Amino acid sequence: MTVAIDRATGKRRGERTPRPGPLTRLKHTYQKYWYAYAMIAPVALVLGVLVLYPLVYGFYLSLTDADSLNSARTIGVNRIEATYTFIGLDNYADILWGDTAYDRFWSHFIWTIVWTAACVTLHYVIGLGLALLLNQRIRGRTLYRLVLVLPWAVPTFVTVFGWRFMLADTGLINSALDALHLPTPLWLEDTFWQRFAAIMVNTWCGVPFMMLSLLGGLQSIDTSLYEAAEMDGASAWQRFRFVTLPGLRSVSSTVVLLGVIWTFNQFAIIFLLFGGTAPDADILVTWAYYLGFGQQPRDFAQSAAYGMLLLSVLVVFTAFYRRWLNRDEPQLAN
Amino acid sequence: MSTTTRLTSSAADQAPSTAAPRKARRRGEQSPGARLATHGVLVVASLIALFPVAWLVFLSLGPDKDDYLHPGRIFGKMTLDNYVFVLQETRFFDWLTSTLVVSLGTTVIGVLVAATTGYAVSRMRFPGYKKFMWVLLMTQMFPIAVLIVPMYQILSELQLIDSYLGLVLVYCSTAVPYCAWLLKGYFDTIPFEIDEAGRVDGLTPFGTFARLILPLAKPGLAVAAFYSFITAFGEVAFASTFMLSDTKYTFAVGLQSFVSEHDAQRQYMAATAVLVAVPVSAFFYLVQKNLVTGLTAGGTKG
Numbered sequence: 161m162t163v164a165i166d167r168a169t170g171k172r173r174g175e176r177t178p179r180p181g182p183l184t185r186l187k188h189t190y191q192k193y194w195y196a197y198a199m200i201a202p203v204a205l206v207l208g209v210l211v212l213y214p215l216v217y218g219f220y221l222s223l224t225d226a227d228s229l230n231s232a233r234t235i236g237v238n239r240i241e242a243t244y245t246f247i248g249l250d251n252y253a254d255i256l257w258g259d260t261a262y263d264r265f266w267s268h269f270i271w272t273i274v275w276t277a278a279c280v281t282l283h284y285v286i287g288l289g290l291a292l293l294l295n296q297r298i299r300g301r302t303l304y305r306l307v308l309v310l311p312w313a314v315p316t317f318v319t320v321f322g323w324r325f326m327l328a329d330t331g332l333i334n335s336a337l338d339a340l341h342l343p344t345p346l347w348l349e350d351t352f353w354q355r356f357a358a359i360m361v362n363t364w365c366g367v368p369f370m371m372l373s374l375l376g377g378l379q380s381i382d383t384s385l386y387e388a389a390e391m392d393g394a395s396a397w398q399r400f401r402f403v404t405l406p407g408l409r410s411v412s413s414t415v416v417l418l419g420v421i422w423t424f425n426q427f428a429i430i431f432l433l434f435g436g437t438a439p440d441a442d443i444l445v446t447w448a449y450y451l452g453f454g455q456q457p458r459d460f461a462q463s464a465a466y467g468m469l470l471l472s473v474l475v476v477f478t479a480f481y482r483r484w485l486n487r488d489e490p491q492l493a494n
Numbered sequence: 495m496s497t498t499t500r501l502t503s504s505a506a507d508q509a510p511s512t513a514a515p516r517k518a519r520r521r522g523e524q525s526p527g528a529r530l531a532t533h534g535v536l537v538v539a540s541l542i543a544l545f546p547v548a549w550l551v552f553l554s555l556g557p558d559k560d561d562y563l564h565p566g567r568i569f570g571k572m573t574l575d576n577y578v579f580v581l582q583e584t585r586f587f588d589w590l591t592s593t594l595v596v597s598l599g600t601t602v603i604g605v606l607v608a609a610t611t612g613y614a615v616s617r618m619r620f621p622g623y624k625k626f627m628w629v630l631l632m633t634q635m636f637p638i639a640v641l642i643v644p645m646y647q648i649l650s651e652l653q654l655i656d657s658y659l660g661l662v663l664v665y666c667s668t669a670v671p672y673c674a675w676l677l678k679g680y681f682d683t684i685p686f687e688i689d690e691a692g693r694v695d696g697l698t699p700f701g702t703f704a705r706l707i708l709p710l711a712k713p714g715l716a717v718a719a720f721y722s723f724i725t726a727f728g729e730v731a732f733a734s735t736f737m738l739s740d741t742k743y744t745f746a747v748g749l750q751s752f753v754s755e756h757d758a759q760r761q762y763m764a765a766t767a768v769l770v771a772v773p774v775s776a777f778f779y780l781v782q783k784n785l786v787t788g789l790t791a792g793g794t795k796g
Contacts, residue, residue: 193620195699199610200626203670206607210667211633214644221643290539293532306782307540313778314547315728317746318767322550325760332549364542418634418672425637428730445637449731452643460643467640474635 215471222251222465228458244461251465265466272424272443275359279426280419282363284412287370292404294371295378305375312368320432323361324348327433354434354441362429366422370415377411378404413485420481421474444470547771554764576765586766588741589748592658593727594773596744599662600726604669605718609711611670612677613703617689627678630671638731646735656738664736665726673718680714681707716781727774745770 226244255265294305311319326332327347334344345353381404389399430446442450444466452463555572580586611630615623645664646655654660684707692702708715727745734747743751749766 193618196614196618196620196623199614199703202607203611203630203674206663206667206670207629207633209648210645210663211636211641214641214648215636217644217647218640222640290536293536296532298529298532298536304536304540306779308536308543309778309782310543310547310775312724313775313782314771315724315746315774317728317730317749318550318771319546321749321763321767322546325553325764326546326549364546368543421635425635427638428728431730448637448640449642453735464640464643467637470637471635471640475632478631478635 218464219468221461222468223248224461225251226460226464228456228460231460251461252469255462255465255469265469267440268442268444268447271355271441272445275355275362275443276420276423278359279362279366279423280416282359283366283370283419283423284416286363286367288374288408290367290371291374291378292400294375308371309368311365312372316365316428317432319365320361320429323357323364324433327357348434348438351438351440354438358430358433358441361433362423362426365429366419370419373411373415374408377408380411381407417478417481420477424474425470550764550771551768554761554768556761558761576761577769580762580765580769584762584766585740585743585748586769589743589745590773592737592742593744593746593770595658596661596665596733597723597726599658600665600669601719601722603662604666604673604722605715607666608670608673608677608718608722609708609715610703611674613681613707615674616678616681617686627675630674633667633671642731642735645732649736655736656742658742661733661736661744662726664732665722665729668729669722669725673721676721677711677714677718680711684710720778720781723777724774 223246224244225247226242230244231242255261258264290308294301294308328334329346329348333347337344345356347353347357385403385407386399389403394402424443425445426443427445427449430441430443431449434441439447439450448463448466448470451459451466554576555574557571557573557575614620615627649655649660649664652660654663688706688710689702692706693699697705729744730746730750733744734750737743737747740748740751745766749763749770
């Protein structure tokens with residue numbers, strides 16, 4: 161079988177028709193694919209207007225000194241024109257190596273990295289563990305699955321309130337710790353414990369997604385592979401290491417990448433858990449939001465510059481991640 | 495479907511192979527000890543998953559504002575008064591209406607658009623489709639901090655600030671990329687012979703899509719719908735920035751305004767939170783049957 165078959169269209173790729181000229185090809189492409197473009201047009205339009213244009217505009221803002229005092233705004237019937245000016249890369253220079261750059265940027269940056277690494281690791285490990293347990297023939301599996309997915313089913317802003325009640329100074333968790341004669345940290349005031357609490361809550365919220373994705377991945381692994389491994393005398397650990405993990409590879413690579421992106425940009429949990437009262441526990445996203453909307457005057461330019469820095473960190477990470485994944489496989493996801 | 499797939503595939507890797515068993519066990523069957531451990535871990539995990547939610551429900555029954563600090567007192571005086579208050583005295587139903595309008599609008603528009611996109615990318619190798627998928631993934635990376643100011647200005651140019659449509663469009667821009675990826679993976683698993691059969695029988699590309707592929711892709715669509723709904727339902731930052739009049743607040747915003755309005759009266763907050771969790775959990779359990787199958791398809795093909 162040397163005839164390549166296009167997986168999706170089923171067309172045989174061969175030299176059956178002579179290659180037409182460029183113009184005819186273009187016309188041909190259009191005639192053949194016009195409905196494909198028509199199907200994509202709505203997304204392209206919405207994303208173009210609501211994501212790409214704001215991105216370009218945000219990039220422009222990050223090169224200015226715009227804040228809420230010099231932007232165009234309407235007070236009553238009076239319209240005040242924008243008076244901010246173009247200042248080039250000054251915002252970036254100020255953020256990265258200005259006077260108090262460590263307090264304003266680098267401390268948040270380091271904490272964001274720690275936060276992302278810790279959360280994604282915990283999500284993945286716990287999610288995988290639970291998925292392995294749920295992938296067995298056990299009684300009540302459906303019930304377990306339904307309950308375990310609950311943190312994902314209930315909206316974040318509801319569950320975070322539940323956690324706030326529990327983490328309050330004399331709330332349930334501290335009462336329980338007190339009863340056990342353990343130290344009772346100030347979960348919502350002390351920086352270290354704020355960070356600890358944030359990771360804990362985010363782990364609780366994020367595990368179900370990983371669990372379900374990995375459970376799906378486990379079910380798609382061919383059972384005969386396990387049988388073959390068993391016949392060859394592989395131990396449980398070896399079967400896990402050489403059958404399960406490689407079988408999960410494509411699911412894992414996708415969910416880990418999504419997990420990193422989502423955790424890195426996780427806004428709701430930290431914002432709702434501390435409500436802007438904990439600048440030291442702010443990751444870069446919530447910190448940028450604070451600069452742009454949580455203080456007076458609102459500093460749109462710095463906020464946008466932070467946003468661009470965040471984006472570039474993610475883009476660089478994704479590029480390396482893809483290269484690392486592709487080291488022995490031609491493509492991750494086309 | 496998910497139940498049957500799971501039943502047939504068992505993971506033998508959990509079965510302990512140490513200590514040769516006295517009586518022969520079938521593959522995938524466990525020793526009683528291992529089974530007990532499995533159940534133990536799952537029960538503990540379930541309790542952890544369940545507890546914060548259950549605790550919120552419990553606290554919502556306490557009538558006084560400091561009851562959350564003294565949960566023991568609630569037992570003696572459980573009451574549904576908080577719920578009565580929230581339903582009668584607050585803007586609960588306004589919030590419910592706007593949340594449902596926005597969430598269902600996002601679900602319908604989002605899934606429709608994501609389905610056509612996913613189908614186009616899955617079936618037709620038109621020039622630029624690979625780049626297009628990466629652009630979709632890239633949009634997931636844009637932090638709200640950089641988008642929210644320009645978005646606000648564009649929406650106000652379009653007269654869409656404080657309107658449901660504006661918020662729905664914004665949510666679509668966050669939900670559609672992931673859904674399109676997921677559905678593309680799902681469509682990839684549907685044999686393309688089905689498309690060809692449809693075309694041979696004289697259906698247009700759109701007809702093939704609507705009448706043959708969509709019905710087959712129901713599990714995938716369910717996951718996409720669920721994801722869109724949850725995204726729209728739980729989103730905080732955009733909703734609190736773009737919705738100005740308090741009759742149009744979604745729950746995520748309304749709950750916050752509620753906190754500052756009744757400063758320390760957390761019992762109402764808890765009651766509202768419970769009432770909010772009800773519709774979304776109901777929706778969730780409607781689609782959960784298809785969840786695993788749909789996610790797999792999305793995950794494996796990425």
